Amino acid sequence: MRHRLKDVAERAGVSVKTVSNVVNGYLHVRPDTRARVEEAIAELNYRPNLSARNLRKGRTGVIALAVPELDIPYFAELARHVVTAAAEHGWTVLIDQTGGGPEQERKVASGIGDHMIDGLIFSPLALTADDLTGLDGMPMVLLGERVDHGPADHVVVDNVAAAREVTAHLIGLGRRRIAAIGSQRTPEGASARLRLAGYTAALADAGIGYDEKLVAPAPAWHRADGAAAMRDLLSSGVRPDAVFCFNDTLALGALRALHEAGLRVPEDVAVAGFDDIEDGRFSIPTLTTVAPDKERIARLAVELLAGRLDGDREAPPRELTAPHRLATRESTTGRP
Known part of the structure; x- marks a missing residue:
């Protein structure tokens, strides 16, 4: 049986609002109260309803990773790291292969479908900075070298x-x-x-x-x-x-x-x-x-995307360089 917030509250002897505050990471909860709630969560194996949380925020909880070719091992390995980093935010990753073609890249950069994804991590081959500038302002992080000084945050290797x-x-x-x-x-x-x-x-x-x-x-x-x-x-x-x-x-x-x-x-x-x-x-x-450092590339991209989703979408694009050896x-x- 899947337990609800109410069940955790009853087990911990607190209000539903207090449990919600602990689950959502609010700081103003007494340490002993937080400890009782966390113990109840563990005992009941309670898992937050991410769908409901995303619905309240107007989100799907899904991001996309779009790469030219999945049979290039580099992209497959990078995808694994993106999925791992995204899971820490409770996100599911939709992975798309564009083939490097302009039509498919434009479809992906426009959001794939109405409200299907919250944001995009994108390695384009065909589209230019000008092409991307004219598209809808969905949060996006770019990978690769095709677009330089483009309209979105960018993670690169030197x-x-x-x-x-x-x-x-x-x-x-x-x-x-x-x-x-x-x-x-x-x-x-x-x-x-x-x-x-x-x-x-x-x-x-x-x-x-x-x-x-x-x-x-x-x-x-x-x-x-x-x-x-x-x-x-x-x-x-x-x-x-x-x-x-x-x-x-x-x-x-x-x-x-x-x-x-x-x-x-x-x-x-x-x-x-x-x-x-x-x-x-x-x-x-x-x-x-x-x-x-593929793991670092993935983490930088996911964190930049999280920053745009949770923060200032109007700030100038940032370009971050991942290390190599x-x-x-x-x-x-x-x-x-």
Whole structure:
């Protein structure tokens, strides 16, 4: 049987209003009274009726997370952290895959349906800052690099610094012909451009010239694209001694192509990726990668959204940078 607020009040010997004050976190409750109420809540396994609470606030208790592709492991892992952080607010998370298309992104950014969600955490590929500015003012937090200085709060990773760091790691190992896999020239390729800029800056820092023949494009960032790009590099006569792949799935594909070509990693070619997905910790060899703090990204996004829902929706947008680190593993340093 599901117990009600009245049952808790009777068990604790207090009024229903006092129980409500404790459940809602009001400070002006005597410590001994609060202790009796909390004990009664535990004994009865009482759970607040979040639906009723949300109804009083004019909310659904549901937020949405919209990402381009759920089969990219980075987004799946990020989604898990968003769900965990949202649960601490009593929220349910509706997860949508946009495919990076403008029509679906516009639908999501407009609220999916009438009053279906209270707010949105959104990683767009097609829509620009101008596109988002013209939409309804639903609370929103942006992820990714497509929209810069947009109309909503934004959580980012310093892609240039991270790419510069991992490329410098390869240079520090004595590698000089370092290829890059994942370049994109389309408007949606903002992450690729930033990571290419970091790669180029690290080469310049070391006095190594930029060689366009060592930069391989990838229309998408899947394993097959990484394998195809690596094969193209090898068949063109380019022989890199290291490869920086712009995400880990590209790197996993590149590892496969190098294995098929009879090249050893890292002895012949060192390989590094970006994202620190779980697969890379179990590949052979394990994958050196840039590790964005996905849990921190999720928590920052959820807290920013909570701030908008509970506070000032008119305050200027904030941009917060989540930390990253370089995780060095066997694909660059060899087995210990």
